[in-house]
Amino acid sequence: MENKQTALGHIGFSIFAWIVGLLIFFPIFWMVLTSFKTELEAVSIPPSFMSFDWTLENYAEVQARSDYFRFAMNSVILSVGSTLVGLLFAVPCAWAMAFNPTKRTKDALLWMLSTKMMPPVGVLVPIYLVFRDWGLLDTRFGLIMVLFLMNLPIMVWMLYTYFKEIPSDILEAARMDGATLPKEIIFVLLPMAVPGIASTMLLNIILAWNEAFWTLNLTTADAAPLTAFIASYSSPEGLFWAKLSAASTMAVAPILIIGWFSQKQLVRGLTFGAVK
Amino acid sequence: MGAIRLEKVKKTFGTLDVIPGVDLDINDGEFVVFVGPSGCGKSTLLRLIAGLEDVTDGKILINGTDVANEAPAKRGLSMVFQSYALYPHMTVYNNIAFGLKMAGESKAVIDEKVQNAAKILNLTDYLERRPGALSGGQRQRVAIGRAIVRNPAAFLFDEPLSNLDAALRVNMRLEITGLHQELKTTMIYVTHDQVEAMTMADKIVVLQAGRVEQVGKPMELYNNPANKFVAGFIGSPKMNFLGGDYARKYDCHEVGIRPEHVAVSTESGDLPATVKIAEHLGAETYLHVNADGFGPMTVRATGEVPLGEHDKIWLTPERDRIHRFDANGIALGKL
Numbered sequence: 001m002e003n004k005q006t007a008l009g010h011i012g013f014s015i016f017a018w019i020v021g022l023l024i025f026f027p028i029f030w031m032v033l034t035s036f037k038t039e040l041e042a043v044s045i046p047p048s049f050m051s052f053d054w055t056l057e058n059y060a061e062v063q064a065r066s067d068y069f070r071f072a073m074n075s076v077i078l079s080v081g082s083t084l085v086g087l088l089f090a091v092p093c094a095w096a097m098a099f100n101p102t103k104r105t106k107d108a109l110l111w112m113l114s115t116k117m118m119p120p121v122g123v124l125v126p127i128y129l130v131f132r133d134w135g136l137l138d139t140r141f142g143l144i145m146v147l148f149l150m151n152l153p154i155m156v157w158m159l160y161t162y163f164k165e166i167p168s169d170i171l172e173a174a175r176m177d178g179a180t181l182p183k184e185i186i187f188v189l190l191p192m193a194v195p196g197i198a199s200t201m202l203l204n205i206i207l208a209w210n211e212a213f214w215t216l217n218l219t220t221a222d223a224a225p226l227t228a229f230i231a232s233y234s235s236p237e238g239l240f241w242a243k244l245s246a247a248s249t250m251a252v253a254p255i256l257i258i259g260w261f262s263q264k265q266l267v268r269g270l271t272f273g274a275v276k
Numbered sequence: 277m278g279a280i281r282l283e284k285v286k287k288t289f290g291t292l293d294v295i296p297g298v299d300l301d302i303n304d305g306e307f308v309v310f311v312g313p314s315g316c317g318k319s320t321l322l323r324l325i326a327g328l329e330d331v332t333d334g335k336i337l338i339n340g341t342d343v344a345n346e347a348p349a350k351r352g353l354s355m356v357f358q359s360y361a362l363y364p365h366m367t368v369y370n371n372i373a374f375g376l377k378m379a380g381e382s383k384a385v386i387d388e389k390v391q392n393a394a395k396i397l398n399l400t401d402y403l404e405r406r407p408g409a410l411s412g413g414q415r416q417r418v419a420i421g422r423a424i425v426r427n428p429a430a431f432l433f434d435e436p437l438s439n440l441d442a443a444l445r446v447n448m449r450l451e452i453t454g455l456h457q458e459l460k461t462t463m464i465y466v467t468h469d470q471v472e473a474m475t476m477a478d479k480i481v482v483l484q485a486g487r488v489e490q491v492g493k494p495m496e497l498y499n500n501p502a503n504k505f506v507a508g509f510i511g512s513p514k515m516n517f518l519g520g521d522y523a524r525k526y527d528c529h530e531v532g533i534r535p536e537h538v539a540v541s542t543e544s545g546d547l548p549a550t551v552k553i554a555e556h557l558g559a560e561t562y563l564h565v566n567a568d569g570f571g572p573m574t575v576r577a578t579g580e581v582p583l584g585e586h587d588k589i590w591l592t593p594e595r596d597r598i599h600r601f602d603a604n605g606i607a608l609g610k611l
């Protein structure tokens with residue numbers, strides 16, 4: 001009796017999960033589909049589902065009109081760059097918090113995270129002015145700095161939860177073995193934390209890749225990443241759904257592929273070390 | 277060479293006074309066991325000696341030099357942790373070699389020392405494995421291997437056997453004792469298990485609430501415990517304590533009688549009692565009895581004893597084995 005009920009419960013839960021999954025996936029699916037339609041079919045009502053003339057002309061036109069690879073290269077540089085700079089600061093910070101905690105460590109962590117609760121637009125004007133005065137507007141360096149600072153709290157928090165899982169005995173053993181602090185971190189802590197560091201990097205690359213507020217507001221051309229590439233298709237001449245879809249598909253494709261191949265790492269990362 | 281001397285060593289965590297002040301002398305080559313109930317500060321004291329915790333006050337002298345403010349690596353001590361604390365991402369070989377690499381030894385020297393340690397510890401076939409692919413006993417041996425290659429002034433062990441099953445624990449106990457006989461290096465061994473303390477130690481340090489209750493050879497503690505705490509802690513099953521009239525007969529507040537120092541008779545004796553539970557182990561029998569007017573007592577009889585629940589018996593403590601205590605639990609000396 002009870003077994004039957006739990007079995008039914010499992011099926012019900014699976015159906016629910018599938019529905020939620022499909023709902024989340026549908027817009028992406030629709031975007032990809034639309035990118036293969038003509039502009040006319042893209043806005044036709046009722047929308048055609050599969051029975052339309054598949055065309056690649058949107059991709060051809062998008063490629064012809066703007067230089068996809070230049071934007072893509074900027075996206076790679078900004079997301080990877082900001083993540084690497086972030087690690088440089090987040091690793092020592094998380095080490096200190098995880099292995100030498102004080103009474104205020106928890107407060108400091110919460111405070112760091114709370115900075116993420118403020119809407120970025122609240123600091124847009126001061127940051128814009130600083131960027132203008134320091135000549136950082138539309139530079140990759142400036143954007144890397146902003147993106148790294150925006151994501152630093154999440155990096156510290158994630159690495160902290162991972163480091164917490166590492167028994168401090170092992171680091172103490174290294175200390176007894178004569179390792180200095182840098183050696184302890186490089187030869188013992190980091191190799192043990194590789195899965196955690198990988199998921200932290202992955203999540204931050206994705207966050208930085210998709211970041212559209214600062215990248216749109218602080219760039220014009222030279223440092224503009226794929227978010228700006230997409231935005232350029234919702235232009236004053238009116239919306240071109242099919243071309244916009246093609247541009248968006250091209251913009252999310254790399255990160256989608258990376259995400260697909262690193263699902264396991266990502267799930268681990270997103271659960272913040274809750275599952276071992 | 278490793279003579280260690282603690283002078284008024286104190287440790288507080290915030291407001292918690294974990295070690296109120298310990299003085300202790302450990303001679304070169306001695307096997308010293310810190311024993312006491314869980315939470316009494318054994319690990320803290322060991323970690324203070326290792327340098328993994330900073331002393332709040334006091335001196336730690338190793339071969340005459342105060343190292344209280346030195347980094348762990350500078351003290352020339354090796355430690356074996358309860359959790360083994362092996363480096364999970366390194367092979368057994370590299371686990372053992374790590375300390376030597378940190379010390380900047382040459383490849384040839386490292387290889388010779390690692391191979392030698394592996395031979396002593398029967399690890400030669402496992403050198404290329406990761407710790408995750410080893411059994412508990414093998415991991416323990418790797419941890420010991422890592423400790424011995426550095427040729428330390430003293431070994432520190434923190435409950436190294438408590439993660440092993442009972443049979444393996446007895447084996448490793450003998451191995452560590454054998455290792456001590458071979459190396460003749462000072463060893464400080466922390467345990468809550470008085471059997472380990474009794475069987476391994478040259479010198480036992482009994483701790484309670486961060487205080488040294490008594491220091492002595494195993495048989496000294498067994499025969500002449502300084503107080504009720506030591507008397508109750510050393511020996512298994514635990515010593516029986518009787519107060520009231522019986523103690524007054526011996527001119528003290530309480531008397532202590534070890535279970536093995538009571539004669540059992542079905543006909544006559546000092547104390548009438550009723551058997552509640554009889555545990556038959558073959559070589560000996562533990563009788564958990566209710567002594568009339570005194571409550572529960574434990575008696576250890578040798579061999580097979582045909583007694584069971586509800587049986588009436590008489591107990592007679594051996595007179596010259598009776599321990600006497602005053603109202604503060606301090607031993608008064610034998611009769």
Ligand SMILES: Nc1ncnc2c1ncn2[C@@H]1O[C@H](COP(=O)(O)OP(=O)(O)O)[C@@H](O)[C@H]1O
Nearest residue numbers: 289292294312313314315316317318319320321
């Ligand atoms: N880092 C620490 N911070 C605060 N209290 C601690 C710390 N380490 C140990 N203690 C406390 O000190 C006491 C002794 O601990 P410990 O030395 O580990 O005991 P044992 O090893 O004898 O079981 C315990 O009450 C423990 O809670």
Ligand SMILES: [Mg+2]
Nearest residue numbers: 318319320435
């Ligand atoms: Mg302990």
